[in-house]
Amino acid sequence: MKLTKKQMSGVRLESITKQWQNYTLGTIDLDIPDGELWTFVGPSGCGKSTILRLIAGLEEATTGNIYIGDRCVNHVPPRDRDVAMVFQNYALYPHMTVLENLSFGLKMRKIDPQTRRDRVLAVAQSLGLENLLQRKPAQLSGGQQQRVALGRAIVRQPQVFLLDEPLSNLDAQLRDSTRAELKLLHQQLQTTMIYVTHDQTEAMTLADRIVVLDQGKIQQIASPEAIYRQPINKMVATFMGNPPMNILPGVAVADGVKIGDEVLALQTPVASGQALDVGVRPEDLTFAPQELSLPITVKLTELLGAEKLVHGYVQGFPSLELLVKTKHQDPGERIYFAPDRVYLFDSTTGRRLD
Ligand SMILES: Nc1ncnc2c1ncn2[C@@H]1O[C@H](COP(=O)(O)OP(=O)(O)OP(=O)(O)O)[C@@H](O)[C@H]1O
Ligand SMILES: [Mg+2]
Numbered sequence: 001m002k003l004t005k006k007q008m009s010g011v012r013l014e015s016i017t018k019q020w021q022n023y024t025l026g027t028i029d030l031d032i033p034d035g036e037l038w039t040f041v042g043p044s045g046c047g048k049s050t051i052l053r054l055i056a057g058l059e060e061a062t063t064g065n066i067y068i069g070d071r072c073v074n075h076v077p078p079r080d081r082d083v084a085m086v087f088q089n090y091a092l093y094p095h096m097t098v099l100e101n102l103s104f105g106l107k108m109r110k111i112d113p114q115t116r117r118d119r120v121l122a123v124a125q126s127l128g129l130e131n132l133l134q135r136k137p138a139q140l141s142g143g144q145q146q147r148v149a150l151g152r153a154i155v156r157q158p159q160v161f162l163l164d165e166p167l168s169n170l171d172a173q174l175r176d177s178t179r180a181e182l183k184l185l186h187q188q189l190q191t192t193m194i195y196v197t198h199d200q201t202e203a204m205t206l207a208d209r210i211v212v213l214d215q216g217k218i219q220q221i222a223s224p225e226a227i228y229r230q231p232i233n234k235m236v237a238t239f240m241g242n243p244p245m246n247i248l249p250g251v252a253v254a255d256g257v258k259i260g261d262e263v264l265a266l267q268t269p270v271a272s273g274q275a276l277d278v279g280v281r282p283e284d285l286t287f288a289p290q291e292l293s294l295p296i297t298v299k300l301t302e303l304l305g306a307e308k309l310v311h312g313y314v315q316g317f318p319s320l321e322l323l324v325k326t327k328h329q330d331p332g333e334r335i336y337f338a339p340d341r342v343y344l345f346d347s348t349t350g351r352r353l354d
Contacts, residue, residue, distance in 0.1 A: 008034045008035075009034055009069035010034040010036075010067075012030065012031050012032070013051070014064050015063060015064040016063070016065075016066065017062045017063045018062050019062040025216040027064070030221070032192060032209075033192075034069075036192060037183075037206055038193070038208060039202065039210050040052075040194065041210060041213070042213035043239070045215075046214050048213060052164050055160070057078035061074070068082065068159060083159065084154075085161075085163075085164065086166045087164050088164055088165040088168050089169075090146065090166070092137040094136065095136070096136070097134050098129060098133045098134070098135055099133040101152060102120045102148065104152075105152060105156055123154045126185065127148075129144070132144060132148075142169055146178060149166070150166065150185075158191070159191070160194070162196075165197055167182075167202065179206065200240050204224045208223070210222065210224055212227060212240070214239075219232060219236050220232040231343070231352065232351070233352055234277060234345045237345070245343075246279065246321070246322050247279050248277065248322075249275065249320075249347060250276060251275055252268045253273075254272055257276065257278055259278060259320065260315070268354075269354070270346075276345060276346060276347050277347045280337055280338075285326075285338075286324075291336075292336065292337040296324075296335040297312055297313055297314075297315050298311070307325055309323060309324070310323070312331070342354075
């Protein structure tokens with residue numbers, strides 16, 4: 001049996017807010033087309049899980065409408081929303097075998113035994129669980145347990161998958177491989193998926209689109225590439241990227257931006273005298289001479305394998321710290337900027353200016 005999807009279902013959130021005594025989420029507007037995989041990313045407490053729980057029906061919105069496919073689900077109870085949710089702390093039934101864990105939800109929904117069996121076997125095969133079906137959860141590794149938890153959601157053939165940090169219990173290596181499996185699985189199933197994570201690598205590698213959240217508000221919705229290359233503000237710019245983008249506070253002057261004692265010859269859209277922040281990613285700095293440069297004092301060089309990470313600061317200004325990622329170069333006296341990879345931000349609002 002092939003794994004197939006049932007029907008077309010995007011997810012739409014219209015003017016959603018959620019008000020608690022001392023926390024307000026929203027206003028959230030989202031329109032996720034059928035079959036896409038979107039990731040929600042942002043610092044702890046920004047509202048990622050709450051949005052998932054609202055879609056699943058585990059929380060009720062204070063205002064606004066939620067649609068799954070064409071159906072407004074505001075008053076539809078969770079079990080009738082046809083979504084499957086996988087939590088960070090997936091709880092498998094410890095006394096049941098893998099086979100029973102996978103079949104249980106279908107049994108509860110009174111799916112006939114033959115269909116049940118077909119679906120469970122197809123899912124077990126696609127997740128590499130065929131040889132583990134008779135084991136109990138305690139006899140599985142963390143990664144295998146994680147796959148059973150995913151499998152339990154997949155056999156239900158929901159219209160939408162809601163995944164809340166499903167890989168966060170795994171070690172780094174297993175996380176990488178399970179992430180890749182999940183991406184393949186999505187290509188195969190083509191079911192709408194919303195994937196919550198605070199791991200930006202996961203957000204980048206999995207997503208058709210990324211939603212960056214901060215303090216209960218959407219900062220930006222865009223493709224991974226656009227989030228990385230055209231961040232809308234300083235929060236998005238510094239959150240995505242590892243190590244993060246360097247931010248150098250400066251002041252607009254007639255011929256550029258003054259940073260420390262030197263002027264970087266950048267065109268700015270603001271009046272002379274206005275404070276602004278210059279942003280540049282560690283990999284967009286180089287020790288090979290180019291037009292734009294600043295003098296640098298190097299504090300430390302770390303070898304990362306194929307690359308070196310150089311820690312330094314603008315000469316004479318220890319608070320103006322810089323990280324440089326370079327492949328082969330030895331640090332020099334000046335650091336050079338890739339001219340089309342420099343960003344300007346309003347230092348008060350954080351909005352991007354260039
Ligand atoms: N039942 C509740 N009552 C009051 N406040 C709540 C409730 N549930 C969540 N919150 C608040 O809502 C905010 C968002 O929480 P949420 O769990 O959505 O964050 P998150 O982005 O998933 O964070 P994390 O990455 O830590 O999981 C937090 O400030 C939290 O304290
Ligand atoms: Mg959460």
